[in-house]
Every structure is written in structure tokens, then in C-alpha cells.
Amino acid sequence: MDSLKPKASEEQILYAKILNAGMLIGLTGLVFSFILYSTGVLTPLIPLEEVTAHWETSVHDYLSESGISAGWTWLQNLSYGDMLNFLPIAFLSLLTIICYLAILPKLFRKKDIPYIVICILEIIVLAVAASGILGTGGH
């Protein structure tokens, strides 16, 4: 029966491969960056004790009281333990865009126009969400 089992499409297999590799890299990075952060190997931009004082307040109050900026500013502060944690989180959140970009050539080869259009639209939607142009800084 195994030989008769249906096979997933080649773009589906490719998507799965990239998703799997990216997920493993992202989750490993998440654990390692958190260890560096929580053990104090890398000094955090906002001290751990201060974070606990702010997490009961709204995100707006948290940002204004801690004096940090939202959006992609964490990228300029990667030497700090807490900001380093955003790297694997952002990577995991970018993984879908990478997967979509990877399957596009296969869809082009198949001349699968509707799915090419849908995939390009999805990439645009996710890129716009990631860019921060829809607003940063909480309410």
C-alpha cells in the first residue's frame, strides 16, 4: 500500500523542508538568546526587575515609562540580552515569507497563475505587516 500512498506536491514538500529547518533554527535561537538574557551573560537594555514593574501596565505606558521605542529599533541594540531575543522571534515571524518566496519559482514553472498572484499578494501583506508602516508604539 505504501507505494500507492499519495505524495504531496513538490511545492508542498519544499515548503515543509524550509519550514522545518527555519523552525528548528528559530526555536533553538529563542532558547539560547533567552538563556543569555535570563542568566545575565548579556546585560538587558531594560533590567529584568523593571520589566516586572511594567508588565501590568498597557503597552503604551510600558513604552513611555521604560523609554524604549517600538518597531525595528531592537535591531540596533542586539548587544543587549533582552533585545537579542527579538532576533529569533522576528526570524520565526519571517519564515512564512521565506517559504512563499521559495515556492514561487515552482509555481511559475507550472504556470499556476492564480496561485502565483495569491502568493505574491500574501508576501506583500506579510511584508507590510512586518515593515511597521501600519503603526508602531501601542495605543
Added chain:
Amino acid sequence: MRINNKQGISLKSNSKLNTQISFLLIILFVFFIFLVPSIPASDSQDTTSSSIQTMWWYYPLILFVLSFFLGVFAVLAGVGGGVLYVPIVSGFLPFHLDFVRGAGLIVALAGALAAGPGLLRAGMANLRLAIPMALIASTCAIFGAMIGLALPTNIVQTLLGATILGIVVLMLRAKRSIFPNVPKPDALSQSLKIMGVYYEPTLDKNINWQIHRTPMGLALFVIIGVMAGMFGLGAGWANVPVLNLVMGAPIKISVATSKFLLSITDTSAAWIYLNNGAVLPLMVVPSVVGIMLGSFIGVRILGFTKPTIIRILVIAVLTIAGGKAFLKGLGIG
């Protein structure tokens, strides 16, 4: 006959063990939800604040343990992690709803990313079915997230409570159709070639499937996307009934595609929370690691626990958490 007796004894002792494990899990879970978070609150307010600031690891540790249990129960009850995480953490722990929703989305996203590759490879999650739905849901999730972050917290909390109570009703009443009858696929699904075949091990044969009512399904994904983004819930609880009961995909394809779909829907909403500063690593990492370890254990014990007991417990906890969120939003709880 002797063998049958031995099997009978073994089944009996297994059943006893099942009951004991379930009972132990329930006690530990209830203890963590209701008692542990309130321990520091027994001191005076000022003392509590300063001691928690010194013991910064206290709540992340509780989040880790709580998420671990949620991961176990999510697998056993057949629900996603986000739908348990957001109402319970926002209802019983001191974190602001903004950060809980941000963490809830990352938790749901991590779970979907972890499950996605296996489901796609096995042909259970279907890329052609997921891609059009994902475009609608992820676009609307952005608007949901923006609405959620713009509305006053009490309104979001009330709506979250009402939604959770609605999910409880859905869990109690919704039926599942293993192989829905789809006499004729609709024109849109035909033009998008949304159909497939998968191997069903219980029948030892390949099952062909197709879908219908695609436009109605897409319209429902507008609502699903907005709610996923607004409440940070993930949306498996809504994806599965729409894919299975409305569009007619077999239940296994619906569950697997729904799980994979979350990796796309939650990505767009997660970016909005991330860009707005509503993601705290101190909350996110213990939650993600806890729920993933819990899911791993949950899968291991799935075969020898009684899902009905766990399902009743999850429904009861969701009712309490939903009710508490609703009342808290109204300023009563």
C-alpha cells in the same frame, strides 16, 4: 482464556492508572491556575510589588509550568494552545492583556510552525487549500490586531470573554463530519484546483476529497482573521468547523490544514504586536518552551488517558476564564 484474563487484568489496571494520572493532572492544573498566582497577593500590595520585582523569575516560572499543563491539555482536548493561554493567563495572572495577546500569538505561531512541516509532508495539511484562506485570514488578522490594540482594554477584555464563552458553546455543540458529502465542487474551488487525495490508515485506502461553498468559506475567514488578530487566540477552534462543516474537507484534512494555516494567519498579527512593543521575551520564551514541552508530553500520554475527562475540564476552565474575562471587562471581576 488465560490470555484473555491477563488482558482483562491489564486493561483494568491501565484504566485505574488512567484515572489516577488524569486525577493528578487535574489537581496540579487547578492548583496552578487558582492558587499559585495568588500567593504573592496575600502580602500587602507594596510588599508584593517590590518582592516580585526582586524575584523577577517568579511569574516567568509560573508561566512556564502553566504553559506546560496547557500544552498537555491542548493536545488531549484537541484544541490549540492560544485559545487556552490568552483567557487563562489574562484572567489569573497579573500581566496586561496587551502582552498576553502578543505572547498568545507567538505561542500559537510556534505551535503551528512546529506541527506544519510534518503535516505538510504527510499530505494531511494541504497547501492549495490553505493558501487562499490564509491570504484572507492574514490580511484581516492585521486589522484585527490594529483594532485590538486601539480599543480600550476593558472593551477588548469583555469581547474576549464573550468570544471564549462562545467557543465553549461551539465546543459543546459543534459536530464533526469525518468524510463530508460533497456531491459537486463549486466553480471557484474547481478553478483553483482545490482537491486532493490522502491515505486513511483506519480504512487502509486512499480517500479523494473536494470542497464546496468556497466563497462562503472565504467570507467566514474574514471574521476568523479579525478575531485571531484582535484577541491573539490562534483560530483553530473556528478554522476546523469552517473547513470541515462549511467547505466539506474531511476532518483530518481540516484539522491539519487549520494547524498549518495558523502559521500564516498568526504571523501577520504577530508582526503588529511585535512592532507595537507588545511582545515581552520574559513572557514569550517560557510560554513557548512550556507549551511545546507540554504538547510533546501530551502526545505521548494521549493513548492512555481519558480525553472526555480532560475535555470536560478544559470546557470548565474556559467557562470560568471566559466568565472572568467578561466580568473583568465590565469592571465587575
